[in-house]
Amino acid sequence: MNIATxxxxxxxxxxxxxxxxxxxxxxxxxxxxxxxxxxxGSFYHFFPSKQDLALSVLDEHYVALKENIxxxxxxxxxxxxxxxSKLVENIYAFQKRVKEQxxxxxxxxxxxxxxxxxxxxxxxxxxxxxxFKRIEAEIHACLEExxxxxxxxxxxxxxxxxxxxxxxEGMLLMAKARNxxxxxxxxxxxxxxxxxx
Numbered sequence: 712m713n714i715a716t717x718x719x720x721x722x723x724x725x726x727x728x729x730x731x732x733x734x735x736x737x738x739x740x741x742x743x744x745x746x747x748x749x750x751x752g753s754f755y756h757f758f759p760s761k762q763d764l765a766l767s768v769l770d771e772h773y774v775a776l777k778e779n780i781x782x783x784x785x786x787x788x789x790x791x792x793x794x795x796s797k798l799v800e801n802i803y804a805f806q807k808r809v810k811e812q813x814x815x816x817x818x819x820x821x822x823x824x825x826x827x828x829x830x831x832x833x834x835x836x837x838x839x840x841x842x843f844k845r846i847e848a849e850i851h852a853c854l855e856e857x858x859x860x861x862x863x864x865x866x867x868x869x870x871x872x873x874x875x876x877x878x879x880e881g882m883l884l885m886a887k888a889r890n891x892x893x894x895x896x897x898x899x900x901x902x903x904x905x906x907x908x
Contacts, residue, residue: 719757721747727768731820732813735765735827765824766838772820773842780805785849791856792863792903795875798850799899802879806892818887822880847876867908874905 725746729738740761744751758764784797810816817823825839851872857863879902886894 718747718749718753722749722754722757722764723767723771726764727771730765730768730824731772731817732815735761735824762832762834765835769821769824769835769838769842773845776805776820781846781849785853790862791853791860794853795850795902796900799879799882799895799902802883803892803895803899806883806886806895810890810892816886816890816892819880819883822883823887826884843876847872850875863906866906870907871905874907875902878902878905 722743726738726743729743729746740754741751743761743764744754754764758767780798780801784801785794786797789797806816806818821839821842824835825843829836829839851868854863854866854868854871858865858868882895882898885898886892
């Protein structure tokens with residue numbers, strides 16, 4: 712990795728940790744630079760604004776979550792409904808690990824920033840919606856396959872996928888509010904009962 716790539720990555724990593732643990736509004740550029748060991752001028756060389764860095768952080772979170780949560784859940788050898796259950800199990804395991812490391816249940820990085828900035832920052836709102844849709848699409852594909860195999864009766868798979876994802880986001884919010892990832896484990900099994908249409 713060259714120096715420029717390393718510097719940019721350190722800024723993303725530092726911002727990722729700080730924004731997830733706290734919030735966009737409570738973390739400044741100087742604090743991100745200090746945590747990354749980078750001069751402020753270098754920050755603006757790579758990112759025209761804090762917003763641009765936040766968009767890169769959201770993409771970085773998606774790569775990490777896809778590797779650690781989604782890909783492990785949506786394995787083709789699992790039956791389609793089991794993939795959805797595995798998704799919830801993996802989310803619980805991730806949130807439990809975060810709580811053990813930080814002392815806090817931090818919730819969903821996308822949900823956090825969407826609830827903070829969704830009504831005031833259009834590029835970030837659009838970006839979180841795009842990432843939400845990617846996750847919904849995975850759930851939708853599982854439901855489509857479950858219907859085609861006769862595992863579940865016909866239903867509105869797109870709306871059901873959105874409802875299931877909304878339920879996941881709600882569990883993450885409750886876990887964060889209660890500072891207790893066990894909320895996800897306790898409520899997670901109900902997800903397969905969510906059906907629309």
